[in-house]
């Protein structure tokens with residue numbers, strides 16, 4: 001699937017994979033085979049600086065729910081790690097399963113997690129809009145954080161409480177003063193990084209991925225509220241639960257996953 005231009009289409013629970021993907025040899029998500037990852041001592045710690053005042057709204061886009069930030073200035077930024085430039089936070093969202101047995105997009109030695117958080121940033125040093133950056137090699141930087149079911153996540157609760165208001169596709173509510181740093185694990189120095197793509201259409205190969213080694217914990221009940229969301233809009237007569245909104249793992253092809261830790 002790596003050499004050919006056309007990736008064999010995999011029937012996917014969430015959405016039909018397109019038949020042809022531009023390039024197709026650096027797709028995401030992937031399985032992170034820990035023993036095959038290469039320690040790179042040049043990798044720096046991530047430097048994130050998020051301003052909760054830039055938080056604007058939360059909405060259901062029919063794939064996931066997104067918390068969107070004002071990215072018209074350099075107020076919420078990410079740099080360091082493998083990144084050469086300064087990237088602006090534009091949104092974060094999650095992927096999850098219908099059960100706690102699966103739901104993440106990336107896996108670690110084939111291990112699935114019940115959910116995965118993605119913090120999406122774009123390269124504001126080189127581009128002026130997300131829509132521009134999304135088409136470029138070094139355009140995007142996404143932090144992936146695995147979720148495990150355990151103790152209740154206090155910081156997440158404000159977000160969970162807003163979800164019933166956006167049950168249906170295309171619903172949006174104001175959501176302010178939320179600090180996304182509260183969703184990061186205590187240790188953000190240990191991560192795996194590789195070059196990949198968006199995991200939903202248009203699947204463009206413009207993402208520097210940084211997948212955190214340390215997970216965060218959320219409660220069973222908090223995750224159950226994610227599953228109460230709907231893929232469908234209020235008008236549709238058949239309502240479908242928003243679950244299993246993850247893509248299947250893609251071939252690593254000739255890529256190497258680097259680790260910031262040995």
Ligand SMILES: NS(=O)(=O)c1ccc(C(=O)NCc2ccc(F)cc2)cc1
Pocket residue numbers: 118120130131132134142197198199200201202
């Ligand atoms: N799961 S993930 O973190 O890989 C991911 C992140 C962002 C997007 C996205 O913004 N899509 C809409 C979009 C795409 C291209 C555009 F040009 C405009 C909007 C999709 C997937």
Ligand SMILES: [Zn+2]
Pocket residue numbers: 093094095118199
């Ligand atoms: Zn995502």
